[in-house]
Amino acid sequence: TFDLCRILLLDSGHLQEEEAEFANRHKTSKHAPALPLYTRDDAERCLKLFHPVPWQQTWQPAPGLNASLVPSGHMPGASFVRLDNGVRSILFSGDIGRPHDLVLPAPSQVEGADYLVVESTYGDRTHPGTDPLLRLGEVINRTAARHGVVVIPAFAVGRAQSLMYGIALLKAQGVIPDLPVYLNSPMAVSATEVYQKYRSELRLSAAQCEAMVHAARIVHTPEASRQLNTQHGPMVIIAASGMATGGRVVHHLKAFAPDPRNTILFAGFQAGGTRGARMARGEPTVRIFGEEVPVRAEVVMLDDLSAHADAVEILDWLKGFTVLPRTTFITHGEPAAADAMRQRIERELRWACHLPAYRESVTLA
Structure with missing residues (x-):
């Protein structure tokens, strides 16, 4: 976690x-x-406050309070x-994780x-039962047949x-052609190095990890990133950020979203109000750098590649508890998803649940 936070x-x-x-320039x-919300210097100062702790080891963050960490499977x-x-x-x-x-x-x-605070990102739905790789291959092949570009706004870690x-x-299975794939995110490149460093925490063998690392050509500079916008397909561009709220992918969306030969592929949850959510909803234009950019490209949501457990997977995890919570607080979800998670836990597990309001305080007695 500390290595990833450094990035x-x-x-x-x-x-x-x-x-x-x-x-300011435009x-x-x-x-x-x-003004920036915070700067690189602010982040540098923040890093001095970190104190890494191993998994499964109890320590005291404050006198009389014991804490422990257990792998959640969401990222390394x-x-x-x-507590x-x-x-x-x-x-x-x-x-x-899933x-x-x-x-x-x-x-x-x-x-x-005694008490549980649980996420509910996908609390109102289940991920499709189809093979995510099969769907990914279909999207790439369909776009390649149009000589288009697949732009994937992707979270840099995970x-x-x-x-x-x-x-x-x-590619190894011959499902898709050997078309160019570009990784256009300095942060994703650095995060991939962390994945290599901690391969023991992954499902992958050494050979599989090497295949992952060399699957894409690295785009090192802003100039090379801009050059991609002048190229033609078929090709795949993976760039951050995952909800298209910033980063290099925004420039690619401006360049490729107006062309119906191309595809914008979202591979994770799109929070309400983000540019990604508006595109996934099918809005005909998206605002980028003060301009309304037409979205004529095919837009695909590939939820089954999400790193978040769905409603059934969360319930399955909760069913393994031997110490049942007196109260379960439902957080980290859109209102409909959080309430659906509450109803499901109350109905299937018969646990008392609570949806916290903004700025609400609760005393655990």
Whole structure:
């Protein structure tokens, strides 16, 4: 987690500065001047406060309070967090991984706690039962037949690596042609190196990990990124960010979304209000750098490549608890998804649930 944060926080601070500079140069912000939320220097200072702790080891973040981390399967290092003061305990799920992820092992089973805070990203749905690689291959082949470009807005940690491994498998099996694949995200490149470093935490063998790493050509510079926008398909571009809210993928969307030969492929959850959610909803235009860009390209949602457990997978994980929670707090989901998760837990497990309101405080007695 610390190795990933060294990448994520520094890159994010740098991106904030870049976007503020771009907005000021092109006058696309309502703020004058537009300022970054935080900078790379802020991130550097933040990193000095980290103290890595191994999995399955109890430690005390405060006097009288014991804490432990257990792998959650969402990304390398991702953990369930259990706190216990000897009188009562609480378990935070964070993002829950999937039992049959391409790259990562299944979430660890835990004993439970007196109180539970659980995510609900996909609390109102289940992932399609189809093979995600089969669907990915179909999208790539369909677009390649049109001589188009597949643009994949991908989360730099997790989805980018799963996509690269999936494409490597599809090429090795002869399912898709040996077309050019580009990874256009400095953060995703660095994150992939972390995946290699911690291969023992993955499902992959050494050979499979190498196949993942070499599945795409690395786009190193902004100039090379801009050059991609002048090229023609068939080709695949994987670029951050996953919800198309920033980063290099936004420039690719502006270049390729107006052409019906191309495909915009979303491979993960799209939060309400994001550019990705609007495109996935089928809106005919999307606003990029102050312009309304027409979306004539095919838009595909590939939810089954998501790194979040769906409603059934979350329930299956909860059913393994031996310490049943007195109250389960449902968080991290759109309102409909969170409420659907609440209803499902109450109906199937008969646990008391609560949907916290914004800024609500709860005393655990």
